[in-house]
Amino acid sequence: xxxxxxxxxxxxxxxxxxxxxxxxxxxxxxxxxxxxxxxxxxxxxxxxxxxxxxxxxxxxxxxx
Numbered sequence: 001x002x003x004x005x006x007x008x009x010x011x012x013x014x015x016x017x018x019x020x021x022x023x024x025x026x027x028x029x030x031x032x033x034x035x036x037x038x039x040x041x042x043x044x045x046x047x048x049x050x051x052x053x054x055x056x057x058x059x060x061x062x063x064x
Contacts, residue, residue: 034044 034041
């Protein structure tokens with residue numbers, strides 16, 4: 001029974017420590033879909049690569 005208490009205390013100890021900060025990756029990519037100076041489509045992404053069908057969804061919210 002003491003073995004289970006020890007394991008429980010060790011688990012609690014490691015769960016109570018501060019988590020390490022994860023650094024965000026600063027990846028720069030070339031988005032060939034956006035032309036320089038374009039203001040309306042500044043957050044565009046290509047979802048399919050097979051070619052023939054295309055759909056676009058626009059959100060009226062400025063937050064996105």
